[in-house]
Amino acid sequence: MRCSCCQTILIRNYTLREIFITGSFRCFHCEKYFSKIDPASACAGCGRPDISGLCHDCQQWEKEVGFVLNNKALFSYTEGFKEWITAYKFKGDYRLRGAFATELQQSLKAYRQYIICPMPLSAERFSSRGFNQVSGCLDMTGCSRQLLLGRQETPPQSEKTRVARLNMPQVFYLIQPAEKIRNQKVLLVDDVYTTGRTLLHGAELLYKNGAKVVNSLTFAR
């Protein structure tokens, strides 16, 4: 069996449980890349670790847009996570998509009644990268997902400064009829929560079209 992250062959004895039940392992090195965030001590709005109640940023958002997301983040945005996302998203090694399938599957259990919606890429970005990095990870968990949003082409997020990101205009539009969302619970899934601007744009649009609850889940915070 190979490490779900770096693809090297794992040399150790597997337990029966590992062989038959869970399908995703990480090797000793990659295990260090991912440090889990304890949701009990994380910010209720954005999932930032070691905050009680709402963090400063989320209080600002609450004033500005009128709601917070209840974002849940799986891992801290550490050097290791950066390495993984560089190899996966920017270099484009699609094989790395199962790096934390087990953890993702666990956390999705709390969102049974939700429509799971990955954050979209613009059409141009999708055709050059070849995959949506969020959908790729979600597929490995076997959950059903539905793309509700589309996205206009903009320069890459990761090249922008914090201020530029915060002042970004709405880039999303609905690609499904509004009836589909009305009175539904929606879970937006994204790779990294940085300022929250992108996810909040998506959530605003969904609320405007009648969604009952919009929550979010990100791989890293």
Added chain:
Amino acid sequence: MNILGQRLLLNEWRLFYPQIDLKAAKRVPAMIKRDNQWFCQRCGSLSVEKLPADFYYCPYCIDLGRISSQEFLYYFLPNKQNSREVTLEWSGKLSPAQAEISKKLVVDQQPAKRFLLWAVTGAGKTELLFALIKNTLENGERIAVASPRVDVCNEIYLRFCQAFPKEAINLFHGQTRKDQGDSFSVCTIHQLFRYFAYFDVIIIDEVDAFPYAGDPFLAQAVKRALAVDGRLVYLSATPSKEIKQVVEHCYHLPARYHRRPLPVPRLLFSWNLERQLKVNKLPKKILDRLFSLLEETNLLLFCPNIFLIEQLGNYLKTLMSEVSLTTVFSQDQERLVKVENMRKGKYQLLLTTTILERGVTFENISVVVLQASHRIFTKAALVQIAGRVDRKGETSCGEVVFVTSEMTYSIKQAIKEIKQNNQRALAEGLIDAL
């Protein structure tokens, strides 16, 4: 023009050579469909990795930048080069044994295609190559010197630059691209994937080193970069049987240029080694040996894995507060700095993995291999590690010690090979005494 021979993707051309106009370039599709698989035209692997956007990519050479079935590889046709003058500025002198092999290597180039230069660690392989390189370049042919190790590339590049000051030599590896000419390149083996049927001579240093040994993928890189009638020269201190079989000429140099025998490893058995390592400690017997070695020379301590290095580093720091020690391994950010400091003698004790098994020279050093029975220490690795000792300078009392709890085939073979080389050198009169 220094871009001939390279076959690159559009984004690589834009990144490396933005000034080049690709209108005159030829192009081939980056991947070709073969049955249900896609053949990568860069690395020659077959891929089945499909992306949701309905195209394929090659996961094997992804470290060079992703190649996909939508893209094209662009290249310029190489032209014929004329013979020319090449100046070699090197004042050193080859020993008679070295000189003979060096001469043979040039003469034998015509009829044969595969060569092996089998010379013990520290025999002066690089100097032996000067004549061949000079000859090749003078004939207007193209040459590449490739090694699986970045450290080795850097070191031989410097030596070639000194020896051939008028040549434009390229240096390519993961961290650097020094682009100067198009007939002489020093690079890691991976970089050869960027060339196709281009080099007339490829010299592969340390063929037995990880990751080249046992990886058919990298052998492919060499095969693809070699011109139709190209020649291959393998260099090794510990060649495998397979390599000895495929070559037409094998030159054996069993002794070092300074006429001293290779140090023969000594064994230190410790039955409770594994049990002590589990609690991150060392048996007293071994500690005593480390202390007595440290009184005489500096010390390299080879460990089988990084985890152990970190644990033992902390443990030894508390035990030997007066000894300056540090640790180094492949992912270490300061790796090059630490090795440089060790060379200057700033540390007395350096804990390392097999990354330092070859390509480095320290003066006045002893070597201890911890858990020599571990499967990472193959025969080749052990011979190389033993070869770190007594490489240059005055006679030193450096020792090689293998610490182990059991005897393995690799250990036995390594010691046997070192002894055989010494015997043979003595018989040929290449060393003075055992």
